[in-house]
Amino acid sequence: MAKQHVTTTINGNPVEYLCESRQTLLEVLRDELHLTGTKEGCGTGDCGACTVNVNGRMMCSCLFLGVEAQGKSITTVEGIANGEKLHVLQRKFVEHAALQCGICTPGMLVASKTLLDRNNNPTEEEVRYWLAGNLCRCTGYNQIIEAVLDAAKEIRGA
Amino acid sequence: MSSDMRYEAPATLEAAVALLAGASGVARVLAGGTDLLIQMRGGRVEPALLVDIKGIGEMRSISAENGGFRLGAAVTAMEMSEHAAFAKAWPGLTEAAMLIGSYQIKGRATVGGNLCNASPAADSVPALIAAGATASILGPNGRREVKAEDIATGPGKNSLAKGEIVASFLLPARPARSGDAYLRFIPRTEMDIAVVGAGINLTLDEKGVCTHARVCVGAVAERALLVQAAADALIGTPVDAAALERMGAAVSAACRPIDDKRGTKAYRIKVSAVMAKRAAAIALNRALDRARGTK
């Protein structure tokens, strides 16, 4: 069957691509658009490494078809920094040593940014529950939680 | 997955039904895809046609109807929890839907998908059945209304005919002193499949006597079980300790679970009573809070 034509917005830029109807958004991002920041861990919605933001909600791009992106606005980890200038979350992840191997980091950043865009004053418990779908095998999570809380503080100007 | 799968995203329910009814190969409704895309990836289902229903307005909205609510089958768990009036009227059902997976999953997962996928452990299903929801189904032969408990028939099996779509659910009007609750037992605090789930919905009269109750348990049989004997144990009582004990015993008696890695039969039978009693206590408090006008 002919490939499907999709028109969408990725990190603020209009994007068009052709994909097979069975391809996931994760495959389209990585293999067709070469936006390899988004990672694949499990492919089954369990690890959150593939997290992207679609129209303001975070989703697992491994459980989202490329064709479903038609007309949507998508943010990936590549869209978080402002040019060379890191986003406060990225800076705080570095400062707090909230990453080691880095495989979980793009998903953690997109998920944390989605949270802080909704609520810039979350409790520690809210951050932990919000990130329950993002697994990290390296850090033990505490540094990640601290980085997110610290970033929230800076955003609030506190 | 088959390589030449057709994907359609119709704007109306009628068009979606026509596509499904006219399909020659395997056709599937795509809601949030959190069950279906995994099944496709694993090769368990290879659709020739996917009909994405998320562009159909009436399936995506929550609206007032006859004093109750019309809940679109493709409304996500997150959207339910963000609808203040709905979440206030049906806290148990809303919390049950919000137990589904991580926040990434809750932003995609729908109650229609949870029900039609027909996992015996589906979290929103006992709460939906306890709520007395009626599904409105559209198919090639027109509309029909079916109680939520008559949709799933066994693991992965439902009673929908070819071309039929669950369009929405009607949640009945809430009498003044009513409350619902859902609890599940899992060994972790998040991201796990229910060993047992229990949904309770009850109404009290002015004296605090229970006049209406529905008790439904999940993960203890091939599908969620609506236990009439358990409801009968609550009706006519003030939902005191003695009534809760009798209700729990009726729940345990109705269970016909399997042994699996999550729990043994004996364990599930025992825990079903515990979960049902605790959920009933929460539902009771919610009904009393409403009676006092505090919530």
Ligand SMILES: Cc1cc2nc3c(=O)[nH]c(=O)nc-3n(C[C@H](O)[C@H](O)[C@H](O)COP(=O)(O)OP(=O)(O)OC[C@H]3O[C@@H](n4cnc5c(N)ncnc54)[C@H](O)[C@@H]3O)c2cc1C
């Ligand atoms: C990481 C992860 C964690 C999860 N955790 C939980 C959990 O804690 N509790 C739980 O209960 N489930 C859980 N699930 C399972 C799943 O998320 C839920 O069952 C969800 O509600 C399915 O909804 P959906 O909209 O994604 O359905 P889909 O995958 O789109 O559809 C499921 C099935 O139902 C059919 N269908 C969907 N909508 C309709 C309709 N309106 N009419 C007719 N047929 C329809 C589809 O064709 C398909 O066969 C989890 C899944 C993942 C990936």
Ligand code: FES
């Ligand atoms: S790769 Fe998508 S959740 Fe793991």
Ligand code: FES
């Ligand atoms: S830094 Fe390695 S998985 Fe999180």
